[in-house]
Amino acid sequence: MVIRQRAIQAEDKQERHHAILDAATRLLLREPDRVASVSEVADEAGLAKGTVYLYFPSKEELLLALHERNIDGFFRPLIERLESPEPMAIDDLFALTRDHIVAPPLFLPLASRVLGIMAQERMIARLTQAGAGVERHFPQLKPGEGLVLLRHSYALIVGLWQMYGAKRDALHCPATGLPVGGTGEAFNFTYAGDLQRALDALWKGALGASPDSNGGLQ
Numbered sequence: 652m653v654i655r656q657r658a659i660q661a662e663d664k665q666e667r668h669h670a671i672l673d674a675a676t677r678l679l680l681r682e683p684d685r686v687a688s689v690s691e692v693a694d695e696a697g698l699a700k701g702t703v704y705l706y707f708p709s710k711e712e713l714l715l716a717l718h719e720r721n722i723d724g725f726f727r728p729l730i731e732r733l734e735s736p737e738p739m740a741i742d743d744l745f746a747l748t749r750d751h752i753v754a755p756p757l758f759l760p761l762a763s764r765v766l767g768i769m770a771q772e773r774m775i776a777r778l779t780q781a782g783a784g785v786e787r788h789f790p791q792l793k794p795g796e797g798l799v800l801l802r803h804s805y806a807l808i809v810g811l812w813q814m815y816g817a818k819r820d821a822l823h824c825p826a827t828g829l830p831v832g833g834t835g836e837a838f839n840f841t842y843a844g845d846l847q848r849a850l851d852a853l854w855k856g857a858l859g860a861s862p863d864s865n866g867g868l869q
Contacts, residue, residue, distance in 0.1 A: 668706055671696050672717055679717075679757055686710060711765075718761040719773070725751040725758075726777045733784025741854050745847065752808060753843060759812040778802060789858055800857050807849055815842040 674696035678687040689710055693700040707713040729747050732739060752758050782798030792800070854860075 671703055671706055672720060675713055675717055676757065683760060686714065714761060715765045718765045721755065721758045721761060726781060730781055730784060733781060733788060739788040745850060762809045763813050791858055800854065803853060804850060807853060808846060811846055811849060812842060
């Protein structure tokens with residue numbers, strides 16, 4: 652392990668901040684079902700454990716910062732697209748959801764873990780800005796309905812993922828991790844397919860269109 656010197660300049664601190672998050676990400680990708688200790692993150696980043704604590708006082712705050720970065724990775728392209736004068740379709744929103752929420756391997760597992768401790772002020776600001784953009788592209792929505800629609804969509808995305816996680820757990824023996832058979836019709840679904848149908852029904856219902864079952868997130 653190479654221990655780096657303490658960052659002094661603001662840009663150095665920002666680089667160190669991202670380096671710690673990158674290290675935590677690599678560890679989570681290696682072992683998705685296990686949260687690494689601060690010592691392990693420090694070792695992966697080539698830093699002293701005390702340095703990591705300067706940036707993230709607890710493991711929970713480190714996980715929250717990772718999720719905040721993932722959230723930014725979704726809202727930045729979403730807001731950029733919403734601010735474009737080119738008309739936006741529901742399928743454009745679904746594509747952004749697929750590319751920046753469903754496809755990244757850590758987004759949903761982290762979202763499930765930190766949903767209750769998210770920085771509400773930043774999330775509200777993002778939803779407010781994006782919701783106003785949604786209303787510009789879909790004028791049938793009343794003021795404030797774009798934000799509500801995005802909030803409901805996010806709750807659906809994370810909630811369905813948690814149900815899918817329960818399905819995976821139910822299909823394997825806790826002691827051996829081996830498959831143990833089916834769990835009934837209630838859990839007989841794929842995440843991407845069910846999510847597409849649910850989002851399609853939610854958005855087309857809110858916009859007064861007819862939902863269909865064509866999948867675009869699979």
